[in-house]
Amino acid sequence: KDIVAYNEAFVMRAADEEGRLWGLSEFLESIEKRGVILNMGMLSPHGILRLSAAGPVRRLLTADEKRAMAALLSKTMEEGAFGMSTGLQYFPGSQSDTDELLALGKVISKYGGVYTSHLRSYCHTLSNSIEEVLTVGRKNDIPVQISHIYWQPYTKYLTPFVKGFMKGASFLYNKIGVPIPIELGLKGQFKQIDEAIAEGLAVGADVVPTSQGFTELFAFFPPWVLEGGRKKALERISDPKTRMEIRKDIEGGEPDWPHTDRAGWSMNYFKMTGWGGVRVMTVPSEKNQYMEGQSFPELGKELKKHSFDVMCDLLVEEMGRVMVFHTPTVPDDPLVARSMRYALLHPEVSIITDTILLGLGRPSHVFYDCFPRFLKLYVKDKNGLTISEGIRKCTSLPARQLGISGRGEISEGFSADILVIDWDNLKSNSNFFEPANFPDGIEYVIINGKKVVTPDGYQKGVMAGEVLRRK
Numbered sequence: 154k155d156i157v158a159y160n161e162a163f164v165m166r167a168a169d170e171e172g173r174l175w176g177l178s179e180f181l182e183s184i185e186k187r188g189v190i191l192n193m194g195m196l197s198p199h200g201i202l203r204l205s206a207a208g209p210v211r212r213l214l215t216a217d218e219k220r221a222m223a224a225l226l227s228k229t230m231e232e233g234a235f236g237m238s239t240g241l242q243y244f245p246g247s248q249s250d251t252d253e254l255l256a257l258g259k260v261i262s263k264y265g266g267v268y269t270s271h272l273r274s275y276c277h278t279l280s281n282s283i284e285e286v287l288t289v290g291r292k293n294d295i296p297v298q299i300s301h302i303y304w305q306p307y308t309k310y311l312t313p314f315v316k317g318f319m320k321g322a323s324f325l326y327n328k329i330g331v332p333i334p335i336e337l338g339l340k341g342q343f344k345q346i347d348e349a350i351a352e353g354l355a356v357g358a359d360v361v362p363t364s365q366g367f368t369e370l371f372a373f374f375p376p377w378v379l380e381g382g383r384k385k386a387l388e389r390i391s392d393p394k395t396r397m398e399i400r401k402d403i404e405g406g407e408p409d410w411p412h413t414d415r416a417g418w419s420m421n422y423f424k425m426t427g428w429g430g431v432r433v434m435t436v437p438s439e440k441n442q443y444m445e446g447q448s449f450p451e452l453g454k455e456l457k458k459h460s461f462d463v464m465c466d467l468l469v470e471e472m473g474r475v476m477v478f479h480t481p482t483v484p485d486d487p488l489v490a491r492s493m494r495y496a497l498l499h500p501e502v503s504i505i506t507d508t509i510l511l512g513l514g515r516p517s518h519v520f521y522d523c524f525p526r527f528l529k530l531y532v533k534d535k536n537g538l539t540i541s542e543g544i545r546k547c548t549s550l551p552a553r554q555l556g557i558s559g560r561g562e563i564s565e566g567f568s569a570d571i572l573v574i575d576w577d578n579l580k581s582n583s584n585f586f587e588p589a590n591f592p593d594g595i596e597y598v599i600i601n602g603k604k605v606v607t608p609d610g611y612q613k614g615v616m617a618g619e620v621l622r623r624k
Contacts, residue, residue, distance in 0.1 A: 178232035181620050188616030192570065192600065194557065194623075196238035196269060197229040199257070203245045211248050211380040219256055226260045233622030235555050236266030238300075241273045241282070242420045243372050244379040247412070251285055258293035266623060267556055269298040273410040274419040276307035279342050282410065282419075287349045287356065296355035298554055299346070301507050302496050303360065304339040305481060307425050309407060316427060319481050319488075326488040336494040343499060350501065357554035359505040360496045362527040363519050364489035365480035365585060367434050367509060370464060371473055373422045375402045377415045383473045390465040400461045426481050428453075428460035433467075435476035435514025441467060445515045446586065476514060484585035497527070498537045503551035518588035522581035525592035529580055540576075558624060568619075573597035 177195060184193065206221040207214055214222070226237060237257060240246045254268075261268050268289055272282035283299065290297035308315050325331040349356050371379060371386060378399055379386050389395045403423050406416035422430060433444040433452075444452055444467070449460035456463055468475055482489055496502050504527050508520040519526070524547050530536055532543035552561030559567050572595070579594030598606035603617035 176232060177229045177234060181233060181622070185620045189618040189620065190600075190605065190616060191618045192560070192568075192621055193618060194555075194621035195229075195234050196236050196267075197226050197234040199237055199239040199249075200243065200246050202226055202237075202257075203249065209245055209380060209382045209385075211244075211376050213248070213250055214253060219253060222253075223256060223260050226257055227263070230260065230264040230266055230623070234266065235557070235621075235623045236261055236268055236295075238269045238271075240271045241285075242271060242275075243368075244376045246271075247273070247376055247418060247420065251288060254285070254289050255292055258289045258295055262293040262295045264623070265556070267296045267298055267554070268293075269300055269555075271300045272302075274408065275303055276305040276408055276425060277309060278408075278410045278419065279304060280345065283342060283345055287345065287354065290349070290354050290356065296357070296554070296556070299356070299358040301361050301366070301505065302339070302342075302358045302502070303493055304342060305425060306335075306338060307408065315425075323482045323486055323488045326491070327486070333488065333491075335488060335492045339492065340495040343495065346501075357501050357503065357550075358496065358499070359503045359507075359551065359554075360493055361505055361507045361519055362490070362493070362497065362523060362530070363517065364482075364486045365478045365484050365517070366507075367476060367478045367517055370431070370468060370475040370477045373420060373431065373477075373479075375399060375406070375415060375421075376412075376418055387469055387473055391469055396462075396465055403461070422479060426479070430479055430481060432478045432480075432484070433475065433515075434478050434517075435511055436467065436471050437474050437513065438471060441470065442514070476509065476511070478517070478585075494537075497531055500542075501550075502546065503554060504547045505551065516588050518581075518583035518585060521588055521590060522583040522592050525579055525594065526581040526583075533576075533579065556623065557621060569599060569602040571597070571599040573599070 177197070181195065202222045202225050203214070205225060207218045230236075239249075239254065241249065258268055268286070270286045272279065273285065274282045286297050286299055289295070306315055306319060322333050322335065326333045346356055346358065371383075374386070378389050390399065402416040403421060406418065406421050406424060408419050408421040408424055409417040410419040412418050429448045429450045432446060432448045436442060436444065449463050452463045453460040458466070478484065480486065480489060497504075504524060506519050506523045508517055508523075510516055510520055527547070528543050531538045532540055538546075549561035552558075560570055561567075563571060575594040575596050577594075579592070581592050582590035583592070595606060596608055597604060600617035601619055603615055605612055605615050605617050
């Protein structure tokens, strides 16, 4: 209600209730004026820049459109953005090429910012996707950050075998205790990252300590379905003939990058996991809230529909606003969590929440227990990290990676962002099915010297946060 975001040709704008148009600086000033609980900063959003320059198109950009994007990026950097964030599996970022990113990297370099990237792919083309990010960093001499890195097993010609392997491996690991070294799959992908660091390139990565991700349901549809925007996408899935074409592309396509044809795109998650790899997270209407937490095959059985028809009908009813969880096996699978162990222990990987919180629906457990869960599993349980190293991965490391000065350490002259922990009692009380439980062991949360959480609980109304800008 406070901020209405929309896109116009060549201009990234927002408007308040009176219709006054804002850029990034006006947006940040508005947040500052109203007050904010947490410290917050902004990265310039590649997808919004692209939409503003060309609209929701499924093609490479013209020279004029690229110049318009560069101008918008430059403006946001001058207004305090820490760098640029890309979502290259998602439309419209998926329609960019490396040349587009290299050109924007030049702008980031001019302002001393950071380039962060949700990769093109996290499965069989993960190595190529990592190399693209490193190329942008090398050619522009800028720090790069790989967002929430993980590895999804997938073999193009053995899809049923891989799905069966994951289910079987999950059973052996979780029920019988067979020590399956699945984290070695990600270890191999870090070789090129370590080599780039050895060359002197500033490379960081981050990881979410959970076995399920979350995003919008439309993100898993072929890019051609999303071309033209949400309204066009809803029209396409409402048409029975077009709906069948979409399903055919999903079932027959491959999660490939570079994209080969309209049925080959890197976010074809249903091809990797089957229809059961996704569960409903959030829907706006009260009517469909009973679906939250359920998989689409479960809902299909109940509604006597194919899983894909349940998805499409739900999207139409909710005007496209459906958030989902995704996991290669089942929620809270310890085997999937183990697959990220190598990344969680790597010295250049920081810990993040990556949480989308809308105030409705089923939140991710990491909004409530991200850091306590990580510290309990990997520090308290003596699973590979010392206390100082575990804390560093949650504080000073991400501050350094994003270029946030004067924070992340308890040090003279630094802002007083301090957490007081009862170490002996620190533990998570959350899981996928019961996420909204606060952890034990958090005594005080102090932000900029103000007590936001005390032993008496959350101190409502304490707007202790600051809006951070790139220096």
